[in-house]
Amino acid sequence: MPTNPGASTATPVPPPIVDNQQLYQLLLDRGVQLPSQRVVLYRHKDQKYPLVKYIGTRELALYQANQTRAEEPGTLILGFFGHRDDYGLLLGAWKVTGVMPTRDAERAGLLQGTIEDLGDEPSYFHTLEEVDLLQDVRLKLEICFGPPAIVWRRVLTPQNTYPVRLLPDCPIPFRGLNNVSLVMSELRMVLTDPVWQRELSAISAIYLITDEHSGRQYVGSAYSGLGLWQRWGDYARTGHGDNIELIHVLKQAPGRVNEFRFTLLEPLPASTAPDAVIARENYWKIALGSRTHGLNRN
Incomplete structure (x- = not known):
């Protein structure tokens, strides 16, 4: 097919994020095929692990890979850091490519470098592939989970209300x-x-x-x-x-x-x-x- 010399080859620019926009609509704007694409939200608030330090690294993927509930292969996981009550800052996005019992993963050497104590409770290890979805707004996109925030795992549906906003300032403020x-x-x-x-x-x-x-x-x-x-x-x-x-x-x-x-x-x-x-x-x-x-x- 002949190439149209007047056609633009630039990547389409997604619509801007506006305050109180719903996460569901934001993902649609970014090309996520909802509702066929299963999306799960994790909100981490354990202060003993410096999750911000590991953004974009294998360590952060490993931290999220071990869960007590098995996620379906193909699931899109959005990870958030609970920086204040009922809210979270985006850490990144991962696609589940495989799942197995954690002990099997440990024996296979897949958990080397993990920052978390595995504990004794039965759990599952997920092979995660980080995707560049929302990469430009990591630690800038704030989501309101709403009460009860103790429910740290949520499945995204059209009926869920998760308003988001972009923080106006750098997530690391300059203090002199x-x-x-x-x-x-x-x-x-x-x-x-x-x-x-x-x-x-x-x-x-x-x-x-x-x-x-x-x-x-x-x-x-x-x-x-x-x-x-x-x-x-x-x-x-x-x-x-x-x-x-x-x-x-x-x-x-x-x-x-x-x-x-x-x-x-x-x-x-x-x-x-x-x-x-x-x-x-x-x-x-x-x-x-x-x-x-x-x-x-x-």
Whole structure:
């Protein structure tokens, strides 16, 4: 068939999300074939697991994979984090591709890396494939589950009322340069926010990267160009920012990037001379022992 040169090949832009829009209609707008597509909602509120830290990772999929109730293959699961009573923030979307008893999955090695205690209660392991549905609004889309919020699993039907809204601000609010400490998933979110971009690009800085798995630390500096925003953007893109020791860590354990925490140690005026910035970097390397016991080579 001849190609129409005037036809657009761009991906259709879905209608904007409006306050109090129903989740059912939102999914229809995003191309989900309802009601034939079965959709189940999970609302997680256990504070002992840092779920936000694992957004987009295998660990978050594993956390949701083990359930006391078996879901049908083909089911679409929407996961939410219960950040306040009766409400949840979207963590992501997964398609169930298989199900088996949890103990069988454990014997097969499918649960390696799980962050959750499996317990003794009979349960089922689900093979989950993360899909990009609503990926652009993770941690931004808020849903009202309504009482009783203790019912953490819901099956979506046309009769259910689940109003949604987009949070107006970045899910990680900027609270000043003296309060900047972010895990990798948070860093990747804030770097796209205009407020964070404005504040971090306006300074030179000394920063600390902590591998929360091992406790080892790396001290670095940012100056010139777009300052700390540009330097931390290198880490968000590559995971290691071309640091030799961090490259080595990620070669040994690729998933370790999710354990990296980025902390602003000392903000400096953007006009600070590079030699002065490096002098402060050396001070912090000595103070924190990051050459002797950490990830700094020089």
